[in-house]
Each structure stands twice: as C-alpha cells, then as structure tokens.
Amino acid sequence: MLHQTKGIVLNRVQYGETSLIVHVYTEKFGRQSYMVKGSRSKKSKSKSNLFRPFFLLDMEVYHRDGKNIQSLKEVRLAETFNSLIFDVHKSSIALFLTEILSKVLREEEANHELFVFLYNSIRYLDLTDESVEFFHLYFLTKLTRFLGFYPQVNWSAEKPMFDMDNGRFVNELNSHGHCLGKEESEILNILFNTSIDQLNLLKINAQQMRVVLRGLLNFYALQSQGFTSLKSLSVIEELFNGG
Structure with missing residues (x-):
C-alpha cells in the first residue's frame, strides 16, 4: 500500500x-530501510x-509490515536547509548524531513525540x-527521555x-568506577535542566566538554545494548574540544 x-x-x-x-526514521513507521534503485546513476530521479x-x-513509500527493506516511490526535501550542509560544525554534528541515532533507534513503529x-x-x-x-550535548541529554x-x-x-x-546522582560513599567526577556531574545536571534557548549561557571549557561527552557516551553504552564505538567522535572532539 502507498503511504505518505x-x-x-x-x-x-x-x-x-x-x-x-x-x-x-519515519513519522509513520519508525525506523525503516529503503531500496533506492539507480540513485547513483545519471538518469536517476531520486x-x-x-x-x-x-x-x-517528504516521502511516498510502499510499506509492508515485517519487510526488511521497503520500496520508495517518490522523495523530495521537506525543508530547504540554510546552513546545515555548508557549515562544517553543523554538518559534523549531523554526522555524529546520526551515527548515534543509527545505533539506538531500532523500533519499527511510530513514535510521534520522538519524531517531533x-x-x-x-x-x-x-x-x-x-x-x-x-x-x-544538549541533544544527547534530551534524547534519553525518548529512549527509556x-x-x-x-x-x-x-x-x-x-x-x-x-x-x-549519588554521594561519594556510593561512587564507583562508572561515576563521573563532581565537576562534570554538576555540568551534566545543568545540561539536563537546560532549554535549547539557554545553551549559549553555559560556561563549559574544552576539557570539561570532552569529559562530559565521554561520560554521556558511556552512559548510553551502559543503558543501550549494542552501542559500540563511534567513528565520528574524533571529528567532534577535534572541532569543539581543541583536538
């Protein structure tokens, strides 16, 4: 059956x-895989x-429940980007976060709040x-709410x-090898309580950002089965953490 x-x-x-x-990741069907035939040929429509x-x-797709690879009829951009593909920092963030999403989004069913x-x-x-x-950092803290x-x-x-x-968060007596230090834990708490319009009020230096990011990724790895190492992590650290 054809769906939009x-x-x-x-x-x-x-x-x-x-x-x-x-x-x-689709609005109607959750995560799906699509075959795009001839997409790298000169005559391709897609x-x-x-x-x-x-x-x-915006997609027109043929969907059958339980099918591993679905078929795509038509596709076009739903939004025309202003800077995402031209700004190296933004495009690197996109690459990094889609690598993470590829590892943690497995549900083949709609989740409207997550999609929004x-x-x-x-x-x-x-x-x-x-x-x-x-x-x-903001994105990863907020995403945990939708991942359970x-x-x-x-x-x-x-x-x-x-x-x-x-x-x-625990006291020092209950701390162990999988605990963040005090300084980074306080920053993480601030991130969990920060709205997107307050991000640029944060004061986090390069070293703190590196440790907090590694801590967040360790948290993901401990909570999400199959969360393996990230190829794009070094790029993000080079761009934002001073190498």
Missing part, C-alpha cells in the same frame, strides 16, 4: 553498482544527494545563528556524582 510520510535520513550504504539502501545525514524528506523532537532539533540546528558547540533511560535528575551538594550504571 515525513522522514529523517540516518545513513546510507551502497548496494550494487548504482543503488543505495537508505536508513530513515538523486543520492537527497540522502545526507539529517536531511528532512528530532525534526525540530534539526531545524533549530540549521536555522540558529548562535554557536552550536554545546548542541550535541532518562536519569533521575537528583543532583545536590550531598549527591554530587553521576552514577552511569543506575542513572542517578
């Missing part, structure tokens, strides 16, 4: 001489440059004129250390 849905490109892999398999990380699409969060976050990333150096492991945000002077195993 919006979609967010996660990644793509080459298939054969001229085709692609594109992984998309040009491969439509399938870049975080591109927002992703869609609006991508539009913000493209449209903002503010610095985006903390955007990926949003932590207990109970930071206090008595519980100053974030326990990544159990998703809560």
